[in-house]
Amino acid sequence: MSKKVFVFFPDGVGLRNFAFTDFKNIGENMGFDITYWNNTIFSLKDNLGFKEVKIEDHSAHPLLSIYSRARKRAELNVSRDKFNDSVYPTYKFPFNYKGLKNTFKSLYIKVLIGLYSSEKGVVKLRAKINQLERSTTKYTYCKAQLEAHKPDMVFCTTQRSTQSISALLAAKDLGIPTVAFVYSWDNVPKAMQVVETDYYFVWSDLMKQEVLQYYPFVSENQVFVTGTPQFEPHYDTSLKESREIFFKAYGLDVNKKYICYSGDDETTSPLDQYYLEDLANAVRSLNEKGENLGIIYRKCPVDFTPRYDAVIEANKDIIEVLDPIWKQVGSQWNQVLPTPEDFKNLYNVCEHSEFVTNVCSSTVFDFVAHDKPCIYYNYEQPQLKKGIRDIGQNYKYVHFRSMPTQEAAVFCTDKNDLEGLIKQILDGKLSNVETCKKWYEIVVGKTPTEASKTIWNTIDSILK
Known part of the structure; x- marks a missing residue:
């Protein structure tokens, strides 16, 4: 049976x-x-x-969100103390004190954190959450x-x-x-x-x-x-389209080489549009020196901000927008859902781009499955000011410690270096692919x- x-x-x-x-x-x-x-x-x-x-x-349960946020912060406090590591507080979202209701919630959460920031305390918080949800x-x-x-x-x-x-x-x-x-x-x-x-x-x-x-x-x-099944479609060659068919379907110039810019969500990279602008400027400069390059901009599927619009409009001769084929079926970020068609789209973007560039995205693994390099941006933008999150802290997160060496990605640490890095990759003089494959195996597994x-x-x- x-x-x-x-x-x-x-x-x-x-x-x-x-x-x-x-x-x-x-x-x-x-x-x-x-x-x-x-x-x-x-x-x-x-x-x-x-x-x-x-x-x-x-x-x-009405108290679920309060106890869940307290549980998360208490766990991060335990990790901070247990491993003597200051990275864990950087995972916390700030408290909300706008209005009386939010202020009361935040104060209540703070009390719970104070009472339960220990391994035994976390177990008690989890038991309380289960008790609430069983009711x-x-x-x-x-x-x-x-x-x-x-x-x-x-x-x-x-x-x-x-x-x-x-x-x-x-x-x-x-x-x-x-x-x-x-x-x-x-x-x-x-x-x-x-x-x-x-x-x-x-x-x-x-x-x-x-x-x-x-x-x-x-x-x-x-x-x-x-x-994880997440990367299995990259090995399904039935999804592959010829360069000519794919480029025709999306209005791309078959004579150009394209670099993929993979957008980030606003929390991870609040100034992401300026890195796209830097790439466009570098591409424009290289084209003036005899290259024939374009940019495929593939946005983060859950980013609906207009923050890239001005950059795209100013560089529409260089940037082609290929939106992920996802559907918004509700108002929450987790109600923006992928479609089966997007597998084919992503497969061919990876296959027909020269390389990918972004801020700390896991698309480094999507592209290395197609033997394509990745540039990670890791420099501050001049627009950075108090209250805006610096993208540099992303690379300090625990999951980036899984890199076998820093060469697992090509890091651009200075805007002025970007054009040279692009040229070296295009000329076959620079690549992170072999080291990144070792990183991919560490993170994704051997099969x-x-x-x-x-x-x-x-x-x-x-x-x-």
């Missing part, structure tokens, strides 16, 4: 990995009965024809769905969504095994593990080591290295094409 697995989407971030890849087909070919347990407003049944159970109750109508609602459908396992596609807590508690209370997939390469040190499940699936040995290091309540036999299969094999072994 086939094993019934609920693939749980608490929000839309997991769709790209677990709905639009071959993940479902691989699982079904291995004999699994797969139902998507869907807490998002994107209908998997209507859009993709998948079997789904929709969660219509999205209630959370919600959503908990009862999800429990009834699980009792009706009787899955053998719930596989949660991200560990970072508070919307998943009550549903996973309902599963655990019914004795249904639960798994959380650790969603992103930087999530573990940032105290973004919101849920406690029976098992955790991670990208690499590095990430397994981090889970055990930061979460003493998790034991080694609960953590499995599976890889980036096998992740979906490994996940299903691991689920199978757990259920046996």
Whole structure:
């Protein structure tokens, strides 16, 4: 008899990995009965024809956001003290004191942080959060769905969504095994593990080591290295279009060499538009010296600010805008959802660009899968002033310590060096590709094409 697995989407971030890849087909070919347990407003049944159970109750306890923020800050305080490392406070978002309600919330959170900033305190905060969420109508609602459908396992596609807590508690209370997939390469040190499940699936040995290091309540036999389906499409050659067909579809000049500028969200890189402007100026200068270059600007899918518009307009002879093919289905950042078509778009942007350039983005790995270099900007902009975040702190984050050497990316530390770095890459005299492949293996794991299969094999072994 086939094993019934609920693939749980608490929000839309997991769709790209677990709905639009071959993940479902691989699982079904291995004999699994797969139902998507869907807490998002994107209908998997209507859009993709998948079997789904929709969660219509999205209630959370009124105090959840307060206790969750306190839990995150308390965990970061524990890490700061335990590892004697000042990087952890830089992961904190500032308190909000605008208006009486926000002021009261912030003060309440501060009191909780003061009381619970210890390993035992964090465990107590997590227990309190679970107690709050078990009292919600959503908990009862999800429990009834699980009792009706009787899955053998719930596989949660991200560990970072508070919307998943009550549903996973309902599963655990019914004795249904639960798994959380650790969603992103930087999530573990940032105290973004919101849920406690029976098992955790991670990208690499590095990430397994981090889970055990930061979460003493998790034991080694609960953590499995599976890889991530995130990069599997880069090895699917059926997505590849010829340069001529791709360039014609997007109005690109087949005679030009294109550099991809991969945009960042406003939190990570608040002055990102000025790095695009610097690239445009460098390209213009090189073109005046005989090169024939253009820029493909691919924005961050969840950035809807107009901050790039003036730069793009001023350089429209150089910059071509190829927006990611994502759909906004709600007002929140995690309700901007990818489409299957975007895999093909990204594949061919990587394939037909000379290299990528950005501020600290994981697109370094998308491009190295196509043997393409990456320039990381790491200098201050003159527009930087008090209250604007300096992008330099990004490179001090824990996940960047996984670099085998600084040569894993080409760092531009001075605007005046940018033109020379571009020229060296184009001439084949400078590349980070070989070192970056070592970094890619450290972060993503040794078998980036096998992740979906490994996940299903691991689920199978757990259920046996």
